Amino acid sequence: MSTRQSTQTTPGAESALTPGSPAPEFTLARSPDESLSLGDLRGQPVVLAFYSADWSPVCGGQLALYNEILEEFQRFDARLLGISVDGVWCHKAFAEDKNLEFDLLSDFEPKGEVAGAYGVYRDSDGVTERALFVIDGDGVIRWSTVSPIDVDPGADGILAALGGLPEQEATR
Amino acid sequence: MNASSLATIDETDHTQGPDDAPVTLIEYGDFECPVCGQAYPIVERLRRDYGDDLRFAFRHLPLNKVHPHAAQAAQAAEAAGAQDAFWAMHAALFEHQRALEYEDLKGYAEDLALDTERFARELDERVYNKRVQADLRGGVRAGANGTPTFFINGVRHDGDFDFDTLSQAITKAGA
Numbered sequence: 001m002s003t004r005q006s007t008q009t010t011p012g013a014e015s016a017l018t019p020g021s022p023a024p025e026f027t028l029a030r031s032p033d034e035s036l037s038l039g040d041l042r043g044q045p046v047v048l049a050f051y052s053a054d055w056s057p058v059c060g061g062q063l064a065l066y067n068e069i070l071e072e073f074q075r076f077d078a079r080l081l082g083i084s085v086d087g088v089w090c091h092k093a094f095a096e097d098k099n100l101e102f103d104l105l106s107d108f109e110p111k112g113e114v115a116g117a118y119g120v121y122r123d124s125d126g127v128t129e130r131a132l133f134v135i136d137g138d139g140v141i142r143w144s145t146v147s148p149i150d151v152d153p154g155a156d157g158i159l160a161a162l163g164g165l166p167e168q169e170a171t172r
Numbered sequence: 173m174n175a176s177s178l179a180t181i182d183e184t185d186h187t188q189g190p191d192d193a194p195v196t197l198i199e200y201g202d203f204e205c206p207v208c209g210q211a212y213p214i215v216e217r218l219r220r221d222y223g224d225d226l227r228f229a230f231r232h233l234p235l236n237k238v239h240p241h242a243a244q245a246a247q248a249a250e251a252a253g254a255q256d257a258f259w260a261m262h263a264a265l266f267e268h269q270r271a272l273e274y275e276d277l278k279g280y281a282e283d284l285a286l287d288t289e290r291f292a293r294e295l296d297e298r299v300y301n302k303r304v305q306a307d308l309r310g311g312v313r314a315g316a317n318g319t320p321t322f323f324i325n326g327v328r329h330d331g332d333f334d335f336d337t338l339s340q341a342i343t344k345a346g347a
Contacts (some may be wrong), residue, residue, distance in 0.1 A: 061318045064238045069312050099237040151330050154317030 013146040015119035016131055023048075023135040024117035028105040034087045036081070036103060039139070045165055046135040047158055050120050050128040052149065054086045054094035054104075062130075062152045067100050069155060076162040078134075081105055085112050085127055093140040120146060134161040184303075186258045188219060189227035195325055195347035196227045197338075200311040202319040203246060203265040204239035204272055212266040212281045214335045218342065224347035230262060233319050239335040241272035243304060248277040249289075258263035275305050340343050 017024075023046075027037040038046065042170035051062060063082055066073075073080050084102040086094070091104040107114045112128065120131040132153055134143040143161035147153040181187060181196060199215065201208040209268035219228055232249075245265050252261030263271065264280040274295070281291040293298065311321065315328050322338065324331040325345045331337045 004210050064235050065312065065316075065318050068235050072309065072312065076322070101237070152194035154315045154321075154328075155312050156315040159313060 007049055012127075015134065016129070016146045017119050017141055017143055018144060019066075019142050021141045023133065023139050023141050024114070025139075026114045026117070028083070028107060028114060029088045030105055032092065032104040036105065036108070038135075041079055042139055045137060046074055046082045047073060047078055047162070048131075048133040048135065049080065049082045050115055050118070050131040050133075051082060051084050052127040053084055054090050059130065062154075063100060064098060066155060072099060072155070072159060073162070076165070078162050083107050083114065083128065085115070088165045112144065122149075127167070130157055134158060134165075136165050175226075181227070185229045185231070186253060186262075187227055187229045188259065188316050191227065193222075193225055193227035193347070195222070195225060195342050195345045196229065198231060198309070198323040200231050200319065200321040200323075201318040202234045202235035202239055202242045203249070203262075204242040204269060205235065205319040206269065207298040208320045209244060209269045211333050212263075214333065214338065217335060218338060221339070222342060222347050226342060231311055232304045233311045233316055233321065234304060234308065235319055240317075243301070244274065244295065245272045245277065246304040246307075247295060247298060248280070250303055251291050251294040252284065252286060253283065254300075255291070256283050256292065257286055260284050262282045274313055 023038060024097060025038050027035050030036040048061070049066065060143065066080060074084045082102065084104070085107050087108045088106045091106055094100070095104055107128070112121040112126070115128040118131065118133065120129040122129055130147040130149055130153060132145050133141055136142045143157065145153060145157055197215070199211070201211070211268065215228060219226060230247040234246045240297055249261045252258055254266060261280060264283065268276065268280070278292055279287060279294065281288045294342070314323070314324040320333065322333060324341050329338065329341055331341065
């Protein structure tokens with residue numbers, strides 16, 4: 001791990017799709033025998049969490065935290081999806097090991113195609129940026145952020161963005 | 173980077189060090205998280221080194237789906253806290269991170285000469301579950317991003333949490 005403090009500039013942040021853009025459609029594997037299309041989730045907010053790799057040695061990191069607070073996302077009727085370039089079997093083993101209760105999508109073949117469409121693929125090292133997108137029920141990106149690769153973005157930005165969506169205000 | 177500000181310390185917080193210390197270090201931690209366990213002696217050393225210049229507060233961020241004993245351990249710390257022994261239990265838990273079963277927790281309560289009947293009843297009834305979950309939700313909304321997450325005077329510490337890095341950040345913040 002780097003000992004550096006993060007800086008304001010995040011390489012890769014410039015190319016990421018910004019609020020107001022339509023979210024590029026995709027269909028990706030969510031398990032060895034099932035796929036999921038973004039369009040099928042129309043009508044509810046979607047949180048896309050691009051992350052670099054399943055087994056990166058982070059204890060209690062980003063995905064574990066999201067897993068712990070799924071109820072907070074559900075309050076907004078939001079569906080959380082993790083995306084990396086790992087294959088379906090890798091995702092399956094990782095999700096089981098970490099008891100993850102949300103889908104991990106495989107942006108595996110062609111590698112990184114969806115990340116590329118969202119402007120968050122790192123050609124230099126073949127993984128995605130640590131990027132978050134909040135998409136509203138109409139399929140429009142309402143919030144996005146790209147974190148330095150060594151800085152875990154947490155969930156506060158996502159929750160604030162979900163809280164700011166007009167139609168899908170808290171269901172309770 | 174989203175340096176988050178944090179709500180102020182209030183009387184429900186567990187703190188060590190003077191209220192008027194120039195620097196407040198908040199840890200969002202999980203008693204079963206090994207990295208939090210590594211951070212524990214570092215925080216102790218920081219408290220010794222900075223003395224009255226540092227106030228330390230511990231809040232719960234139990235990641236129970238990866239650390240299945242974490243939530244109950246956090247509740248045990250609160251149950252001890254209700255008997256004025258939060259910090260003693262906090263130490264016992266971090267010093268025995270691999271022994272956090274229900275019977276272990278009761279054993280620590282006994283070692284600390286707590287009212288074990290009350291302690292066990294409060295654990296059974298999950299009296300402090302709400303409090304622990306409130307810490308977790310508040311932490312997440314404040315920008316906590318895993319365990320441990322440190323905030324120094326309200327700003328998330330995104331660097332490493334070895335002694336030197338934390339110490340430099342605390343000194344820079346005014347201690």
